Amino acid sequence: MVNAAARKPPAVPQLTPAGRWTQATPEEALSLVARHAIELLSGPDVRLLKECGNPECTRTYVDRSRGMRRQWCGMESCGNRIKAAAYRARKRTAATPDH
Ligand SMILES: [Zn+2]
Structure with a gap:
């Protein structure tokens, strides 16, 4: 195709x-x-191709970050959203009594 x-x-x-x-x-x-x-x-950049770490996102990107540690297609679109959700989940767990 x-x-x-x-x-x-x-x-x-x-x-x-x-x-x-x-x-x-x-x-x-x-x-x-x-x-x-x-x-x-x-081409040579194919080894830098990654899928976004957000399970709801279908984007791919070329990871040119140091050590290839980038996880998201973009901070604004996915990174901040996932980090905020993880923060809220940690806060909820911490606020639950008798743990
Ligand atoms: Zn994404």
């Missing part, structure tokens, strides 16, 4: 006074995404 999408003509970015502008049909956009996926999955 990825190869078939990549074989189609991709979206072509244009330079404008405001910066880069890309107008594309869905097919052209998919071709561009497929070409990027092929580059990533066949």
Whole structure:
């Protein structure tokens, strides 16, 4: 499926006074995404590819952190949410009497 999408003509970015502008049909956009996926999955960065540690998140990311210890796709989207939930769970446990 990825190869078939990549074989189609991709979206072509244009330079404008405001910066880069890309107008594309869905097919052209998919071709561009497929070409990027092929580059990533066949290149040296594939070993840095990780899935987000949030079980409700489906994102993947390239982990360029020191020691590859990054756990989340992003702190704003998932990291802070998981850390806040863990904090609330610890607080609840600590507040429960007779433990
Ligand atoms: Zn995530």
